[in-house]
Amino acid sequence: MSWWLALVIVLPVGGSVLTSFARGRPGPVVPLGIAAATTAATVGLTAAYFTGGTPGGARLAGPAALELTVLADGLAVAMLLMTSVTALAVTAFGAVEDRRAPRDRHPGHWPLWFGLWAALHLLFLAADLLTAYLMFEAVGTAAAVLVVLGGERRRFLAGTRYLYAELASSVTALLGIALIWREVGDLAYSAIGPALTDAPAGWWAIGLLTTGLLMKVPLVPLHLWLPSAHSLAPSAVSPMLSGVVVKTAFVVLVRLWFGGDGEVLTPSAAQLLGGLGVVAIVWGSLAALRADGVKELIAYSTLAQLGLLFLVPPLVEAGASNAWTGGLFHAVAHAPAKAALLLAASVLVADTGRSSVEGLIGSAARRPMATLAIGIAAVSLVGLPPSAGFVGKWFLLLASIEVGQWWWVLPNAGGSLLTVAYLMRLIRPAFAPPPARVGPPPARVGPPPGTSGDSTTPVDTAEASPITSARDLRDGIALALAATTLALGLSPAGLLGLLEAAAPLGTVTVGPVGTLAATASWLQGLLEITPVPGLLETTPAPGWLA
Amino acid sequence: MSVVASVVFLVGGVSTFVGRGARGRVIGLAVMATGALLWFVAGAPGAAATWWLVGKAGVTLLGMLAVATWLARRLRDEARGPAPHGRPSEDATAIGTIRQPPPDSLDEGRP
Structure with missing residues (x-):
């Protein structure tokens, strides 16, 4: 298993180095090959995990704190699969964009992209807080610079604010880590819980670390940087930000809260986190209902979907067996659905040159595959069967009933209704007939439609591109990624098994048949x-x- | 030492969130980071493992602050206008030019 662990880290790092030597413009084949190899290594790691039946790990030898520890338990393997599948699709999308318009890709994109991928893998595999912190820095820096590369001033500002938010959250979390080091003398997840709850400054440490990581998630009201950063990021970057990067802090939080034997989270703190999650669901959904831009709407949707994850703390704290599984399943299922939604939306926006919701009018006729991808992704985000989104929400509903915390049923179900409302703003115009044009079309003031790269340029032109053939691979990539949510929903047992194996102590794991x-x-x-x-x-x- | 570290952290935090301009925020973040690193030292002064942690965390923080400083300088340079003789600045060619959109209210770098 160690070989697979090494490969899932070395391959993307090697890809970053290789693409930088190619002066950042390696063509479409090299990034796609590296992405395929990394995904294959992740599948190999998963197979090794199932074959071995126990978590695998590796440790660079040394005294305490002078070592790098990685641990491939069920949760880490599930997150690596989520990352690799999503990144493979987005890399393929970017490779197709490069083939259409090679000069639009900034030379720094692919090296940073594979560096981000490697840092994400290491972060999910980290078994101690300091390794996770170092990888947070790498992920935050790479993601922020990817947002700003070669863009207009608004994108530059958005990326800069993103980096400031990452720095502020990292430093706050670092202070918490420093207090943990002072009180406990060890930063491994398994060692923190029992020792920290009895330490004098333990609650300060947990509070600071939690606050810093909540800024990274981000959870409302610490979210101010997300809407602009995600909506203005390039089309080959925003799916990764919205689908994968936002899950990193949540995974570290659940490991911190539930990773050891100690009761790190008090009942009142857990209920407070759940309440903030409800606020995020409502606030994000209402903002998405009012958003004008397509990617802006999807960015607010991300805030709402992240709010649902914070129903996990109060339910797991109360001992609900399904909350851990359901919440983390939702976190994994959300990534391909959100990424597919963004990829398809990017295609439609680039097609017309209009970034507003009105620009989607008639898109079902022009781009049927992309519209279908949006529809399938929407089914999963709403939480309808047989999508993967249904499985996670259903388990959370069961958990609420199991421990008698009925009040979490309303935001869970109500969130689905709100999701329907704002996603219908994307789907309904797709089937509307385009308005009849009176007079000649207005002069184009921006880049021609169908070009790659900056699909978020606020160009407002009513000229529609010719109907493109279904052979456009970008539509197919978005549709294939959306289809994975259906496949995962129809056969969730494997992923459920991975997550149940990593369930915290004190909760009873129940398989899907038992559920x-x-x-x-x-x-x-x-x-x-x-x-x-x-x-x-x-x-x-x-x-x-x- | 822990009191000093706390004061440094709080001063940095206040200046980050209250201060104006990109440079002020970067300086505030750097002061916050210093306060956080001082807490490591306050916990176990002299221990090799502690200094190793401080070193690892400090190097990564320096890297992020360097990128933040560079971005802040690009915003400031872009707000001031093009370089003399109309040539693009070195930073502009390094990362790609910042295209000039119509004026908007998101002026981070303007004095």
């Missing part, structure tokens, strides 16, 4: 249905399905 049986039992009790003998009995499946 269905528990649901049926609850419904039976609710509706006073007379049970059919043998119908609700389940035979535990071997391995992690038991």
Whole structure:
């Protein structure tokens, strides 16, 4: 397993070095090859994990704090799969854009892109706080510079604010880490919890570290940098930011809160986090309902979807078995859905040169595959079966019922309704007939439609591009990524098993078969249905399905 | 030492969020970072492992601050106008030119 661990880190690092030697313009084949190899290594790591049955790890030898520890448990492997699948699709999208317009790609893009990928892998694999912190710095710097590369002033400002926010959150988190080091003398996730809860400055350390990481997520009201950074980022960058980068801080938080034996999170603090999550769901959804720009709407949607993740702390703290699985499943399922939505939206915006929602009028006829990708991604984001988004939300609903915290059912279900409302703003115009033009078309004032790169340039022209053929690979890439959410929803057992294996102590893991049986039992009790003998009995499946 | 570290951190934090201009924010962030690193030293002064942690964290922070400084300088230079004789500045060619859009209210770098 160590070989696979090494490959998932070395391959993207090598890709960064290789593409920098190619003066940043390696053509479409080299980035695609590196992305495919990295994804294959991630699949190999996953297979090795399932074959071995236990987490694998590696440690660069040395005394305490003088070592780099990585641990591939179920959670890390799940996050690596999420990262690799999403990054592979976005790399392919960028490679197709390079083939169409090679000079539009900034020379620094691919080296930074693979550096970001490597840092994400190391961050998810990190087994201690300092390694995670160092990778946060790398991820934040690479992501912020990717946002600003070769762009207009607004994008430059957005990326600069993003970097300031990353720095402020990192330094706040670093102060928390310093207090943990002072109180505990160790920064491994497994060692922090039990020792920190008894330490005099332990709560200050947890509070500072949590605050810093909440700024990185970001959770409303610490979110001010996200809408502009994500909406103005290039089309081959924003899917990764919205889909993967925003999950990094949440993963470190759940490891901090639930990684050891100690009760790091008090019940009141957990309920407060859940309340902030509800605020994020409502606020993000309302902002998405009012947004004018397509990518701006999707950025606010990200804030709302991240809010749902914070129903996990109060439910796991109360011992709910399904909250851990459901919340993290939602985190993984959200990435390909959001990335597919952004890729398809970028295609439609680049097609017309209009970044507003009105620019999507008639897109179903012009770009049927991209519109279908938006539809499938929307199904997953709303949480409808058989998409992957349904599985995560369903488990969170069950968890709320399981521990008697009924008040989390409303924001969970209500969030889905709000999601329908704002995503219909993208879908409904797609099927509307384009307005009849009176007089000659206005003179073009921006780049011609269909070019790659900066699809967020605020050009307002009513001239539509000719109907393009379905052979445009970008549409197909967005559609394929959206289809993975359906595939994951139809066969969630593998991912559920990965997440259940990493569930915190004190919660009972229940496989999907058992969950269905528990649901049926609850419904039976609710509706006073007379049970059919043998119908609700389940035979535990071997391995992690038991 | 811990009191000094806390004061330094708080002063940096206030100047970051209250200060005007990109340069003020970068300086504030640098002061915050200094305060956070001083807390490491305050916890276990003299320990080799502590200094190793400070070194690792400090180097990465320096890198981020360098990038933030560079971005702030680009914003300031762009706000002041093009270089003499109309030639683009070195920074502009290094990262790509910042295209000039219509004036807007997001003027971070203007005095």
